[in-house]
Amino acid sequence: MLKLKIKEYDVEIHTSSFIKNEWWDHVDPNEMIDLINPATEELIGTYRAATREEVDLAVVAAKKALNKDSNWMTMSLLERGRLLNKLADRIESESEVMALIESLNMGKPIFESENFDMKQVVSTLRYFAGWTDKIGGKTIPLSSVSQSVAQSDNSTILTYTKQVPIGVVALILPWNFPLQLLMWKLAPCLAAGNTVVIKPSEITPLTTFYLAQLVKEVGFPPGVVNVVSGFGPIVGDALSSHMEIDKISFTGSTKVGKMVQVAATNSNLKQVSLELGGKSPIIVFDDCTNLDQVVLDSMHALFWNAGQCCSAGSRIYVQSSIYDLFVQKMEALVKNRVLGDPLEVTTQQGPQVSKTQLDSVLNYIDIGIKQKARLVCGGKRSDRKGYYIEPTVFADVKDSMTIAKEEIFGPVMCLIKFDTVDEAIEKANTSDYGLVGAVYTRDVNKAIIVSDRVKSGLVWVNTYNLIEASLPWGGFKSSGGGRDLSQYALMEYTETKTVVISAKF
Numbered sequence: 001m002l003k004l005k006i007k008e009y010d011v012e013i014h015t016s017s018f019i020k021n022e023w024w025d026h027v028d029p030n031e032m033i034d035l036i037n038p039a040t041e042e043l044i045g046t047y048r049a050a051t052r053e054e055v056d057l058a059v060v061a062a063k064k065a066l067n068k069d070s071n072w073m074t075m076s077l078l079e080r081g082r083l084l085n086k087l088a089d090r091i092e093s094e095s096e097v098m099a100l101i102e103s104l105n106m107g108k109p110i111f112e113s114e115n116f117d118m119k120q121v122v123s124t125l126r127y128f129a130g131w132t133d134k135i136g137g138k139t140i141p142l143s144s145v146s147q148s149v150a151q152s153d154n155s156t157i158l159t160y161t162k163q164v165p166i167g168v169v170a171l172i173l174p175w176n177f178p179l180q181l182l183m184w185k186l187a188p189c190l191a192a193g194n195t196v197v198i199k200p201s202e203i204t205p206l207t208t209f210y211l212a213q214l215v216k217e218v219g220f221p222p223g224v225v226n227v228v229s230g231f232g233p234i235v236g237d238a239l240s241s242h243m244e245i246d247k248i249s250f251t252g253s254t255k256v257g258k259m260v261q262v263a264a265t266n267s268n269l270k271q272v273s274l275e276l277g278g279k280s281p282i283i284v285f286d287d288c289t290n291l292d293q294v295v296l297d298s299m300h301a302l303f304w305n306a307g308q309c310c311s312a313g314s315r316i317y318v319q320s321s322i323y324d325l326f327v328q329k330m331e332a333l334v335k336n337r338v339l340g341d342p343l344e345v346t347t348q349q350g351p352q353v354s355k356t357q358l359d360s361v362l363n364y365i366d367i368g369i370k371q372k373a374r375l376v377c378g379g380k381r382s383d384r385k386g387y388y389i390e391p392t393v394f395a396d397v398k399d400s401m402t403i404a405k406e407e408i409f410g411p412v413m414c415l416i417k418f419d420t421v422d423e424a425i426e427k428a429n430t431s432d433y434g435l436v437g438a439v440y441t442r443d444v445n446k447a448i449i450v451s452d453r454v455k456s457g458l459v460w461v462n463t464y465n466l467i468e469a470s471l472p473w474g475g476f477k478s479s480g481g482g483r484d485l486s487q488y489a490l491m492e493y494t495e496t497k498t499v500v501i502s503a504k505f
């Protein structure tokens, strides 16, 4: 049990595996994991890493909860929806303290965790709670008389599909939006009648552990939701290669996503959904409506969560006639960003999540300088204690430079000049990634052409990061496959069963 004092809150969090609604405290000591506060570099606490054996126990519990123990798969759909809504209400009532825990553990400004992460967690859960009794199939007319049966008349055949739960689903999560991204998967997965084993990122497990407490409190049947937090190569691998897990839903890096896919294939060929990295383009035409607003949007698109977003607008293409002005306005905005304690409401940018991430981002900045991108501002570690990096802007970046090609996952902006519509589209599509993108223009023709031709799972026009539970989320190319959020997510967590009935007298 971890005891914390955060602001005026005394918080107690069970930090061991959560299996069958119990905390797995009574096992041999295993390797401990230190939780470091990225804003102070001080220890928040330690917890025991989960083991492969705990993964096995969690999977058994989840499997039994489908039918035998808890009837999650077959329970009244209304009751399932009611439980999800009850959890949403409970999270909402705790959202202030959960936002503080998230900011303490991960380092994101409290302004972001409270107003965006927590609000999205609740609205996503409510959205999917409403779906439990609406995940229907289709009736399908036959196009020709079946040849395999002695049937002369289609009218006596009824064909329909059902969306049925897949079974036990493992959810593997990253550290950048620990609870928000968990809920993107957990809510549709449970709504569709599956049971889950959750593996949070081992460095940011606290809000997931806290959520487990609420799951038990609101009365979820034992085994429906299980949590095992430990190292990726141990717990993540045990899940990916498990013979009794039916599906993996993974969000994280492209590198690890590939490993998960291979382990899933080589074990029981379980289904896999992958939400991976990004290097998202923003294309700004000189006919955009309000340049100041576009600069502000682009600034948020990159510097949100200290640049640690898969959706970061990390390649900003600006038409040459407004390029210099854009760079000048961006520099003025970025220089005024307030770095500070993530728990203070005035803070706009917190630290990077870990020393590893800090070093990785600083290395990319060095590469940018060496490859002769023009450093406009920032470019170094901040003087503050903690893993802070000065918000950094590079101008005159070329698509061939490393900083324009690789996902930096930090507060490093690349500004690139273009002239024509075709050139902008071609440049935007040079990336191996294809998660999101944006175009700013008042010309509806350009908006339609660019949004059609940019190869990404989502394109915003004259806005950025407008994310809703009802809108599908997922990538093309190396950004993965499958969709989180929206009714499309329900397809990720159900199998389609076809039933063909031939009427006989």
Ligand SMILES: NC(=O)C1=CN([C@@H]2O[C@H](COP(=O)(O)OP(=O)(O)OC[C@H]3O[C@@H](n4cnc5c(N)ncnc54)[C@H](O)[C@@H]3O)[C@@H](O)[C@H]2O)C=CC1
Residues within 6 Å of the ligand: 172, 173, 174, 175, 176, 177, 181, 199, 200, 201, 202, 230, 231, 232, 233, 235, 236, 237, 240, 251, 252, 253, 254, 255, 256, 257, 259, 260, 275, 276, 277, 278, 309, 310, 311, 407, 409, 435, 475, 479, 480
């Ligand atoms: N497309 C999307 O919606 C999003 C994608 N991301 C991506 O996530 C990455 C950052 O998150 P990280 O936590 O650093 O990613 P990561 O890929 O290092 O880790 C993700 C999860 O996989 C686990 N893991 C590590 N090794 C494993 C293995 N061998 N087998 C199974 N699981 C393993 C980790 O413990 C963690 O829980 C970025 O690339 C980012 O773009 C992040 C948020 C959203």
Ligand code: BAL
Residues within 6 Å of the ligand: 176, 177, 308, 309, 310, 311, 312
């Ligand atoms: N804000 C949700 C996912 C991401 O940008 O990483």
